[in-house]
Amino acid sequence: MHRLFTYLIALVWLANGLLCKVLLLVPRHAAIVARILGPAHAPLLTRLIGLGEIGMAVWVLSGIRPRWCAWAQIALILSMNTLEAVLAHDLLLWGRFNAVFAVLFCALIYFHSLPPAQRAGY
Incomplete structure (x- = not known):
């Protein structure tokens, strides 16, 4: 189950990074950046x-300093x-x-990062 959530979290970062931003398949993302940082x-x-x-997806998958x-x-x-x-x-x-x-995703990330003994209590 832990590995599944690792892949799920990494997939969110990868999809948003690659599809929405690098490939610009979702113009709304560039519009948000333009609004905040200038066009x-x-x-x-x-x-x-x-x-x-x-890069964040790669870090998640690497397991380095979780x-x-x-x-x-x-x-x-x-x-x-x-x-x-x-x-x-x-x-x-x-x-x-x-x-x-965003808060729900942060909660998932937080609980996913807990050591197994602590996760078992939730």
């Missing part, structure tokens, strides 16, 4: 953010979602409800 370099910055997300990886993911998710909610809420797929999904 001049939005396609390039969107792709760079996507490469970072692909607690650090979890905290880095949680920090990124919460900061990205806060910026988007404040500066580009009208461009979000679920509007302000994106925050609910």
Whole structure:
């Protein structure tokens, strides 16, 4: 079960990074970047953010320093979602409800990162 959740978490990062940002298959992502960072370099910055997300997927799959990886993911998710909610809420797929999904994903990442003995208590 733990391995399945590892793949699921990595897949979220990979799909958002590769499909939505690097390949620009979801124009809304570039529009959000343009709104927050400015339109001049939005396609390039969107792709760079996507490469970072692909890197996060690789880190998740590597199993290297899983607690650090979890905290880095949680920090990124919460900061990205806060910026988007404040500066580009009208461009979000679920509007302000994106925050609910972000918090749920962060909770999954947190519990996934717990040692097996601690996870068994939940």
